[in-house]
Amino acid sequence: MSKSKSFGLSGAGKTSVSFELEAYLVSRGVPAYGLDGDNVRKGLNKNLGFSPEDREENIRRVAEVARLFADSGVVALCSFVSPFSKQLIVIPSLLTRNDQHFHFSLGLSGAGKTSVSFELEAYLVSRGVPAYGLDGDNVRKGLNKNLGFSPEDREENIRRVAEVARLFADSGVVALCSFVSPFSKDREMARKIHKESDLPFFEVFVDTPLNVCESRDTKGLYKKAREGSIKGFTGVDQVYEKPELPDLVVKTVGCTVEETTLQVVELLEENRVILLRQLGDFLLSLLQSFSKLFQFPVLLFQQLPHSGIINAIVAHPFISFAIINIPFMSFGEIRMDFLHKLRLLTTVTPSKLET
Ligand SMILES: Nc1ncnc2c1ncn2[C@@H]1O[C@H](COP(=O)(O)OS(=O)(=O)O)[C@@H](OP(=O)(O)O)[C@H]1O
Ligand SMILES: Nc1ncnc2c1ncn2[C@@H]1O[C@H](COP(=O)(O)OP(=O)(O)O)[C@@H](O)[C@H]1O
Numbered sequence: 550m551s552k553s554k555s556f557g558l559s560g561a562g563k564t565s566v567s568f569e570l571e572a573y574l575v576s577r578g579v580p581a582y583g584l585d586g587d588n589v590r591k592g593l594n595k596n597l598g599f600s601p602e603d604r605e606e607n608i609r610r611v612a613e614v615a616r617l618f619a620d621s622g623v624v625a626l627c628s629f630v631s632p633f634s635k636q637l638i639v640i641p642s643l644l645t646r647n648d649q650h651f652h653f654s655l656g657l658s659g660a661g662k663t664s665v666s667f668e669l670e671a672y673l674v675s676r677g678v679p680a681y682g683l684d685g686d687n688v689r690k691g692l693n694k695n696l697g698f699s700p701e702d703r704e705e706n707i708r709r710v711a712e713v714a715r716l717f718a719d720s721g722v723v724a725l726c727s728f729v730s731p732f733s734k735d736r737e738m739a740r741k742i743h744k745e746s747d748l749p750f751f752e753v754f755v756d757t758p759l760n761v762c763e764s765r766d767t768k769g770l771y772k773k774a775r776e777g778s779i780k781g782f783t784g785v786d787q788v789y790e791k792p793e794l795p796d797l798v799v800k801t802v803g804c805t806v807e808e809t810t811l812q813v814v815e816l817l818e819e820n821r822v823i824l825l826r827q828l829g830d831f832l833l834s835l836l837q838s839f840s841k842l843f844q845f846p847v848l849l850f851q852q853l854p855h856s857g858i859i860n861a862i863v864a865h866p867f868i869s870f871a872i873i874n875i876p877f878m879s880f881g882e883i884r885m886d887f888l889h890k891l892r893l894l895t896t897v898t899p900s901k902l903e904t
Contacts, residue, residue, distance in 0.1 A: 571626055580679065581624035582720035584611055592742070593712035596705075613692035614713055621681035623720050653714075653739055654813075655730040655792065656755030657784050658770060659762035661801040661809060662727035665755060668810040670725055680723040683710055698781050704735050711739035718748045731789045749820065753813055754795040759784045761802055 574581035590597070594610055597603040615625035654662045666682045673680035689696070693709055696702040707730050714724035730736050736752060743750035762784065763771045774782030781787045797816045799809050 574624055580622060580721065581626055582618060582716070583626045583628065584615060584618075584716065585628040588716060588719070589614075592715060593709055610692055610709070614716065616691060617681070617683065617687060617713065618717070618720070620687070621717070621722055622679065623722060653726045653728075653730070653736070653750065654753040654755055655728060655736065655795075656757060657759060657762045657789060658729060658782075659765040659767050660755040660757035661806065662729075662755050664806045665753075665799070665801075665810050665813060666725045666727040668806050669813055672810065672814060673723060678723060679721060680725055681717060682725045682727065683714060683717075684727040685729075688713075698787075700732065700787075703730070703732065704738075707735040707739055708742075711742040714739075715742055715746055715748060718743070719746070729783050729789075731783045731787065733790045733793070736792065751796040751816060751820070752792060753797045753799060753816070754792045755801060755809075756798050757801045 571581045571583045589611060590607070593614065594607050597607050611627055615627055618625040654666055656662050663682075663684050663686070666684065670680045670682045688710060689706070692713065693706050696706050707728060710726055710728060714726055717724035726739075730739075740750050740752065766772055770779060770782065771785065773779045774785040783789050797813065799812050801809050
C-alpha cells in the first residue's frame, strides 16, 4: 500500500483522483477515506482562513487526523492545495466498512471512560465492526496539542473531536470518544454536529462519584489539583455539569470493566449498531433445517456477529459457503434478506425454510 497525499493547484484534479482511488480501494475491501477541503474546511477547520499561518494549521490538523485514520486501519487519502507537504502514514487493514455511528462517553477524570472505551473497541473489532477510540491521549498529544483546559479550549477540543468523529463515521468507522467534556453546551454541540449529518449519536455518562475517581487517581492529577499545582481541574476547582439526558448512564463501582462495557454493548444492540444476539440463534436454526432438507447448501457469510457462530457454521458438515451482507437492518429485514438469498441459491420456498 503506498502512502498517499495529493497536492496541486485548485482544479488540478486532486479530489477526483482521490475519489477514484477511494472507490478502487473500498471495492477491493481496503478501507479508505478521502479528506479534502470539502469535508475538512467545512467542519473541523471551519475556524481557519487562508493566511499562511492558518494554512499551516489546516495541514497540521489534517496530518493529525490522517494519522488517527491510519491508526484505526483506514487509508487516508488527503487532497489539499498546500505547499506544506508531509507524508502521511497509511496502514492497510482487513477491516471492512460498516455502518456509521458515534459514541461519546463522558465523565470525570478516573471515572472509567477510557477503560470502557478500550474494552468496547476490542469487542466491536473482534466482531468485524470497525471501531476506533479517540481520547485525551491520542487527541490532546496531536491534533489538539495547541489547546489547554480553559472553558474556551475545552469547547474547541470537543468541537474538533466531534468533527473528527464525524469524519470517522462518514468513513464507516464507529468513533468511540472518551472525554471529560464538562460543559453541557459543548456536548450539545457534538450532538448537533452529528444530527446535522444524520449520524447516530449516543451519549454515555460514566457516572463515578468524585470521591471514587479521586481515590483511584490513576494519573496522580487529583493530588496535584488539591495541592494547587494544577489549576482548573474538573471536579476540584472547575465545574462539572452532569448530563441531564444522556442516552445511557453506567456505574463503575462494584462492577468490572467488562460488566460496565456490556451495558454499552446492549445499548448498541438495542439500536442495531451491532447485530442482535438472537440473529445468531435464528441463523443456526435456519441452517440446521436447511442442511437437513438439502444436504449441501451453498452459503457465504460476511460480517458474522459472533465468532462462536462462525465456528459452529464452518464446522458444520453440510455447509461450504454462505452470503449475507448485514448492514444496518432490522432483525426482520435481515431475515427477509437471508431468505431472499437462499431463494436465489436454491429452489426452496421461504415457507419451506421456515418449517
Ligand atoms: N485541568 C484539567 N481538568 C481535567 N482534566 C485534566 C486537566 N489537566 C489535565 N487533565 C487530563 O486531561 C484529560 C482530560 O482531557 P479531555 O480532553 O477529556 O478534557 S475536556 O473534554 O476538554 O474537558 C484527563 O484525562 P482522563 O483522566 O482520561 O479523563 C486528565 O488526565
Ligand atoms: N467497572 C469499571 N469500569 C471502568 N473502569 C473501572 C471499573 N472498575 C474499576 N475501574 C478502574 O478505574 C480506572 C478508570 O481509569 P480510566 O479508564 O483511565 O478513567 P478515565 O478515562 O475516565 O480517566 C481504571 O484503573 C479502571 O481499571
